[in-house]
Amino acid sequence: VAHNAPPHYNRERFEEAHDFIIKAWTTPGPFRWEGKHYHYRYVNPWARPLQQPHPPIWIPSTVSVETVQWTARHRYPLVLLATKLEPTKEAFQLYHDTAAAEGYTSGTQNVAYLFKVHVDETEELAEQAGRKYLSGVSNPFLAGNEGAINPAIMNLPGHTSRSSRRLAATAFGPAGRFGTNRRPYEDQVGDYTIISGTPKTVLPKIRHVLEYLRPGSIFFWDGDGAMTHEDQMRSLRLMGEEVIPAVREMGKSLELFSPFEVDPGTGKPLTSEAGATSPVAEPANA
Structure with missing residues (x-):
């Protein structure tokens, strides 16, 4: 428009x-x-x-069927953005199926996931900061804090196919990402689209996401909504000191390889002698 x-x-x-x-x-x-x-x-x-x-070209998506298939045909890594786990897994499987139809075997190096993770010093601080994802300046991409968006404008005829709208409904709710539904904090915590807590409570939840989706790369969406500078700095410190080192070890144990750790010619992991590094999650402000 x-x-x-x-x-x-x-x-x-x-x-x-x-x-x-x-x-x-x-x-x-x-x-x-x-x-x-x-x-x-x-x-x-x-x-x-x-x-x-x-x-390198990476393609972000919100479970558009056509985008997932197009990305797989071009052998680009696919990054799904803060979608629920089940439709994310379904989209990843669609990628792998499309890759097989194209004559190659895709793996963890081909799929990535961004999700909201905030770490804090206490559970009380973590919940206070986590709830701030849903407040502050409205953001049409921040579930629960989308603001006043006319879904008729955001979902014009021709924007998405029926199959993509069906998958988006499972990923974001009946009205899709830009619909009128406002998902409360408790619902998002319950389905792992927001993970907030101390390192001790956050790490098992991150591992659950890694085991269920098996992405080769992950990105932490933190410091958004009404979070203050102090909220962000506490989380960044704990991310660097405790969370990311532990997630790196999770990646090793689960054999989750990023595109930088796989030979593009063979699709096999690089050896340590060839200069491969461990999978690592990076905090990302959206």
């Missing part, structure tokens, strides 16, 4: 934009681009990436 482009062309525009960027990264100019949606008479990318054939 904002770009005066019919929403039912979103998928085509995205895929053509991807192809154009790849060409600009990998093909010496000048060249001409005449696509269905984009037209550039003169393209001369004189500052091409040093990394060959091009920098």
